Amino acid sequence: MALPTTADEPVDEEKLDELLGMAVAELGAAYYAPLIVIGDRLGLYEALADGGPFTPAELAERTDTVEPYVSEWLAAGAAGGYVTYDSETGRYGLTPEQAALLADEDSPAFLAGGFQGLMGYQRSLSAIEADFRTGEGVGWHEQDGDVCHGTERFYRPGYETNLVADWIPALDGLDARLRAGARVADVGCGHGASTVIMAEAYPNSAFVAVDYHDRSIEVARQRADEAGVADRIGFEVATATEFTGTDYDLVTMFDAYHDMGDPVGAASHVREALADDGAWMLVEPFANDRVEDNLNPIGRAFYCASTMACVPNSLDQGGAPVLGAQAGEARLREVITEGGFTSVRRATETPFNLVLEARP
Structure with a gap:
């Protein structure tokens, strides 16, 4: 069978085979x-980490699940490299690295929450497909609950690892001010993971x-109660252009600024x-300023999530301008200074985060 051609150029069979392998x-x-x-939901990874390796029957009994499902689930994980398999014993287990990725919610490498969010995004597929033609949006409040819960679980391990240990100390003088006693607004807090972490670290x-x-905000209140820091946190349902209060020593936004419909107004x-003499700390997904420099696995993940959640939310709120999750430092700096700030610097970074400090 003759291979198709594109623009009078014959298809390269070797390149096609390579592309096909990638697609499979x-x-x-x-x-x-x-x-x-x-x-994640059934505790299968947790059980493997705690007591494995197991046969499918043993894991099913331990987790009150059914062996045929568990057997296929384990084989799928082993085929993908997320679960280990011993052909001599017929048992499956997790390496410490696999457990850190999928079983330990406190691990900075934990990614099960990201997959939970992905499943939530897909439930908005039809609406977002239609919005490609209309230019309308889907707000965070309209997304499936797994989007909000998965997003918290995806970002929280990184916040727990970096926020108090590295990010706040990278801001000029803010760590000492927070230890002495400062006023902080955490805007776009979601389920409150970042707020609770800061309140635990800075009781004054x-x-x-x-x-x-x-x-x-209801979930954030609950998280604060559970952590025993509710007496240090007030809660407000408001947008980034309407929240109340003045003379804050620090305003923070964690992975939220690029979602907003009026980022200049928010600034x-x-x-x-x-x-x-206050400061604004923005934690944003890491991105270079040029598209071609973001064509890598991290950039790809953020571009995909941005298409399904960030851009739809921005458009739902007016989208002037739409930043997206890979805006990059130069574009962020441009919008922030347009909002009235005179100084913006990159305080620090991780492979997943840009941490900017803006000053009046």
Whole structure:
């Protein structure tokens, strides 16, 4: 059978085979994503980490599940490299590295929450497909609950690892101010993971957790109660252009600024809310300034999530301008200074994060 041609150029069979192999690997990965969510919810990874290796029957008995499902689930994980298999004993287990990725929610490498969010995004597929033609959006408040829960679980391990140990100390003088007692607004707090972490670390400071999504604020209150820091945190349902309060020593936004429909207006409002010697800390997904420099696995993941959640939320709120999750430092700096800030610097970074410090 003759291979098709494109623009009078014959198809290179070797390149096609390479592309086909990549696509088959992608298809297998896509099929495995919901199995990660199932394993996470049913405690299958946790059981393997705690007591494995197991045969399928042993794991099914331990987790009160059914062996035929567990058997296929284990084989799928072994085929993808997420589960180990011993052909001599017929048992499956997890290496310490696999457990850190999928079984230990406190590990900085934990990614099961990201897959949970992915499943939530896909439930908005039809709406977002239609929005490609209409230019309308889907707000965070309209997304499936797994989007909010998965997003918290995806980002929280990184916040726990870096926020107090590295990011705040990288800001000029803020660690000492927070230890002595400062006023902080955490805007776009979601379920409050970042607010709770800061409140635990800085008991002399007072915090306000702000989000426009009322159900997320309800969860944030619950998280603060569970952590025993509710007395240090106030809660407000408000947008980034409307939250109340002035003379804040620090305003923070964690992986939220690029989602906003009016980022210039948000910057302007933060400027008004800050004390004259206050600072604004923005934690954003790591991105270079040029598209071609983001064509890598991390950039790809953020571009995909941005298409399904960040851009739809921005458009739902007006989208002026739409930043997206890979805006890059130069574009962020441009919008922040347009909002009235005179100084923006990169305080620090990780492979997943840009941490910017803006000053009035």
